[in-house]
Amino acid sequence: MPDLTFTYSNRPFSAIITIVIGLALAAVFAWFAIAEDNPEFDLFGGTLTGWQATTLIWLIVALMLVIAGLGLRILIGFRRNVREVSLGPTALRAPKVPLSRRMVTVPYEQITDIARQRIFRDTILVISHTGGEIRIPRLYLPSADAFTQIESELMTRWAAARRT
Structure with missing residues (x-):
């Protein structure tokens, strides 16, 4: 039986969408944290105000930047990582x-x-x-x-x- 090898096609669209959404949400939350003097954040029936709300907003910004970074890492990995199915x-x-x-x-x-x-x-x-x-x-x-x-x-x- 001869060997059969098929190389996986890269699908960068999902990685690009992850990067765009992560950066867009990070920008929106960062703008909100900077523009609001006394932000309020309703969370699970309670309300966070002042420094607590600001801290939570900046944590969300950091999380969105991490998600965008993971999307970028996946996108870069597509260039370096050749994946294939081989039937020997x-x-x-x-x-x-x-x-x-x-x-x-x-x-x-x-x-x-x-x-x-x-x-x-x-x-x-x-x-x-x-x-x-x-x-x-x-x-x-x-x-x-x-x-x-x-x-x-x-x-x-x-x-x-x-x-x-």
């Missing part, structure tokens, strides 16, 4: 989850189940094995044909490994 003669090699840098190698005989899972508008191939699960989303592959080819070839190789 004896084992499957793929990232445990789509954004992970850590590749997992699973011999076909250790696979216990292969199933399709539908989440929102994406179809995910869930490969259960003795050490956990690997998820291969259709959206991260170059085409729907690549997803179908991986699924059928994986089923064939898994069936052959169980017969031996």
